[in-house]
Amino acid sequence: MNKRLKRLGALVAGILLFAASSMMVSAETGYTYTYDYWGDVQYSPDAYRVVGVYTAVEMGLEKKLSFPEGLFVHEDMVYICDTGNNRIVELRWTGEEKLEVKRIIEEFKGNVEKRTFASPTDIAVTDDGYLYICDKNNERILKLDMDLNYVMEFTKPGDANFDQSMSFLPNKLTVDSAGRVYCVAVNVNKGLVKYEADGEFSGFVGATPVTYDWQDYIWKKFATKEQRAQMESFVPTEYDNLYMDHEGFIYAVTTNVSAADLDSGDADPIRKLNLMGNNILIQNGNWTVIGDLYWGEAGGYKGPSLMTDVTAFDNDVYVGLDKVRGRLFAYDDQGRMLYAFGGSGNMDGCFRQPAAIDHMGHELLVLDSLDSSVTVFTPTEFGSLIFQAIEQFQAGDYAGSGETWKKVMALNGNYDLAYIGIGRSLVRQKEYREAMDYFELKFDDDNYSRAFKQYRKEWVEDHIVWIFLLVFAVLVLPLGVGKVRKIKNEIDTADIFRQ
Amino acid sequence: MVTALKKKETYSHYLATLKFSLYCITHPLDGFWDLTHEKRGSLAAANTILILTLVCRIMKLQFTSFIFLQVYWEGINIFLYLASILFPLALWCLGNWGLTTLFDGKGTLKQVYMATCYGMTPYPLLQFPLILFSNMVTVDEAAFYIVLSSFSVLWAAVLIVSAMMEIHEYTMKKTILFTIGSLLAMLIMVFILLLFFSMISQGIAYFVSLFREIMFRM
Numbered sequence: 001m002n003k004r005l006k007r008l009g010a011l012v013a014g015i016l017l018f019a020a021s022s023m024m025v026s027a028e029t030g031y032t033y034t035y036d037y038w039g040d041v042q043y044s045p046d047a048y049r050v051v052g053v054y055t056a057v058e059m060g061l062e063k064k065l066s067f068p069e070g071l072f073v074h075e076d077m078v079y080i081c082d083t084g085n086n087r088i089v090e091l092r093w094t095g096e097e098k099l100e101v102k103r104i105i106e107e108f109k110g111n112v113e114k115r116t117f118a119s120p121t122d123i124a125v126t127d128d129g130y131l132y133i134c135d136k137n138n139e140r141i142l143k144l145d146m147d148l149n150y151v152m153e154f155t156k157p158g159d160a161n162f163d164q165s166m167s168f169l170p171n172k173l174t175v176d177s178a179g180r181v182y183c184v185a186v187n188v189n190k191g192l193v194k195y196e197a198d199g200e201f202s203g204f205v206g207a208t209p210v211t212y213d214w215q216d217y218i219w220k221k222f223a224t225k226e227q228r229a230q231m232e233s234f235v236p237t238e239y240d241n242l243y244m245d246h247e248g249f250i251y252a253v254t255t256n257v258s259a260a261d262l263d264s265g266d267a268d269p270i271r272k273l274n275l276m277g278n279n280i281l282i283q284n285g286n287w288t289v290i291g292d293l294y295w296g297e298a299g300g301y302k303g304p305s306l307m308t309d310v311t312a313f314d315n316d317v318y319v320g321l322d323k324v325r326g327r328l329f330a331y332d333d334q335g336r337m338l339y340a341f342g343g344s345g346n347m348d349g350c351f352r353q354p355a356a357i358d359h360m361g362h363e364l365l366v367l368d369s370l371d372s373s374v375t376v377f378t379p380t381e382f383g384s385l386i387f388q389a390i391e392q393f394q395a396g397d398y399a400g401s402g403e404t405w406k407k408v409m410a411l412n413g414n415y416d417l418a419y420i421g422i423g424r425s426l427v428r429q430k431e432y433r434e435a436m437d438y439f440e441l442k443f444d445d446d447n448y449s450r451a452f453k454q455y456r457k458e459w460v461e462d463h464i465v466w467i468f469l470l471v472f473a474v475l476v477l478p479l480g481v482g483k484v485r486k487i488k489n490e491i492d493t494a495d496i497f498r499q
Numbered sequence: 500m501v502t503a504l505k506k507k508e509t510y511s512h513y514l515a516t517l518k519f520s521l522y523c524i525t526h527p528l529d530g531f532w533d534l535t536h537e538k539r540g541s542l543a544a545a546n547t548i549l550i551l552t553l554v555c556r557i558m559k560l561q562f563t564s565f566i567f568l569q570v571y572w573e574g575i576n577i578f579l580y581l582a583s584i585l586f587p588l589a590l591w592c593l594g595n596w597g598l599t600t601l602f603d604g605k606g607t608l609k610q611v612y613m614a615t616c617y618g619m620t621p622y623p624l625l626q627f628p629l630i631l632f633s634n635m636v637t638v639d640e641a642a643f644y645i646v647l648s649s650f651s652v653l654w655a656a657v658l659i660v661s662a663m664m665e666i667h668e669y670t671m672k673k674t675i676l677f678t679i680g681s682l683l684a685m686l687i688m689v690f691i692l693l694l695f696f697s698m699i700s701q702g703i704a705y706f707v708s709l710f711r712e713i714m715f716r717m
Contacts, residue, residue: 445566449639
């Protein structure tokens with residue numbers, strides 16, 4: 001009996017061990033991951049989950065979508081540029097996780113020759129109720145009002161800066177609050193094409209500034225005049241897509257980057273442009289904002305992540321969409337990666353040819369042009385907590401932010417930003433000693449030094465008496481003793497006492 | 500040996516030779532001359548300095564503030580880490596001795612080793628306090644640490660060069676020439692060792708596969 005029990009016990013233990021080991025194996029891979037300080041992949045609980053994948057069937061469209069390229073979200077309205085069918089589909093996101101067709105825009109009214117679209121590739125909707133549409137093959141950007149009346153159009157710039165022999169093919173656009181239009185046009189490599197609200201072309205914005213280093217300088221010294229002319233520094237900038245955030249800054253992405261530049265940190269695949277067109281994206285993370293750090297050649301994919309679109313939340317978290325491996329990379333306002341997820345394939349949450357991304361509140365929408373579908377993601381508890389912690393910190397609720405980061409840490413102990421977040425909130429609460437421990441765990445030397453400086457100051461102030469006593473004991477006392485001895489010696493050997 | 504350990508003079512001699520390293524680092528030319536010619540150094544003291552250097556290296560890993568030294572503990576092999584000092588040291592001693600002995604160098608292998616170890620004294624001497632110091636500074640004050648830290652290595656290097664000059668009774672020019680020569684000799688030894696290892700491993704692999712083939716056919 002006893003023996004049997006033992007055998008049973010061993011069997012149960014064996015099964016448990018096996019189950020545990022198989023669980024460990026499943027923890028080795030995952031859908032969502034982050035990079036730690038060392039650049040090691042740390043799998044993470046999912047930050048986003050798929051609400052649904054919406055194709056023409058789910059939307060209730062009679063005609064299937066054909067190679068849609070443009071996606072725009074305005075409040076609860078979703079606009080899809082059905083490029084292959086020359087139409088725009090206007091949908092509404094209902095509370096019951098459904099995309100409901102509101103209208104299908106195939107033509108518009110107004111006193112203009114062509115009242116249909118030819119390969120519309122992007123759309124933007126402004127708060128004052130105008131639709132801006134990239135009517136690509138008609139070589140124009142249309143401005144329509146909500147009732148589809150023609151208002152005006154932006155056409156090929158007549159300026160000498162624009163090569164007149166080229167056709168003008170607007171591909172992507174965004175509109176600022178003053179009605180200025182920024183557009184990415186095919187074959188334009190000087191940056192974004194900018195129009196004033198009255199339709200006048202006012203130049204290019206956001207070209208890569210020309211930099212040169214000592215190697216170029218030496219080469220130029222030895223080159224002939226003809227060679228120098230050929231080396232004329234011009235860094236072409238071909239943007240792929242753009243997004244205007246709530247403050248009016250333009251996030252622009254480019255896939256025109258080389259692997260070597262990404263490796264050395266010289267390339268900026270995601271940029272945040274200010275009004276002057278300068279890149280003001282903050283990169284304070286352990287790694288630059290380039291998507292995947294390791295590009296392994298497997299499964300038919302190779303090379304670096306290529307960002308094809310970007311969207312930015314109101315809390316300055318931005319998400320880049322990688323078209324190579326169908327992944328989404330979220331970064332916070334300091335350029336530290338929050339998480340990456342996604343993949344290539346037919347599964348929900350994976351993509352075949354992701355083309356555009358946008359957000360609605362904290363939900364993410366991704367348009368897949370080959371699959372002709374929109375995937376809607378919603379944050380999980382883990383993802384929501386991260387957003388909550390970031391927003392609380394931005395709002396000045398440092399104690400609350402620390403508590404939220406602690407909840408994040410409870411869900412994922414390998415999440416570096418949680419430790420740093422807790423530390424930062426502790427610094428604000430003047431708990432410097434404890435904050436230092438959190439920063440040290442995740443190698444955050446800047447924050448550590450900030451906390452340590454305060455801690456050191458407090459420590460010195462508290463122990464100033466002891467420090468003085470110690471200095472006194474080490475320096476002044478021996479001096480004094482020496483002096484006394486010398487005097488004593490002088491007295492002992494003085495002539496008057498000599499007998 | 501045991502009787503020597505019982506004598507009091509053994510310890511006082513050891514302490515005197517160890518203390519002499521402090522004289523050497525401030526008066527290198529005079530000190531290293533006396534080290535061998537006046538027998539004021541000892542192998543025991545040299546070994547002590549080497550061990551202190553090794554201990555210092557390891558303690559640095561553990562106790563230096565992470566601002567200056569981030570340790571990827573998963574990638575640390577303590578023996579390899581120690582070999583990163585011991586192996587170049589052995590190569591240096593052999594290379595230097597082998598070369599100088601052909602060109603009128605007066606130093607023996609033992610003396611080269613002893614003088615090199617004495618020359619390393621500034622490293623533990625400065626690095627131990629620096630470990631403490633590193634925990635008292637912020638990134639803004641990192642320059643102090645970096646300057647002191649590189650100074651200790653530079654000082655040791657200057658000492659080792661001047662030690663070679665004194666024990667081999669060379670001129671300055673000749674010393675610099677043979678220092679470069681010794682470094683080249685180290686490179687050549689590494690190259691030959693690598694060649695040797697890969698040849699041997701291929702040779703072994705050949706016989707292993709031959710044996711397997713025979714076993715397979717039987």
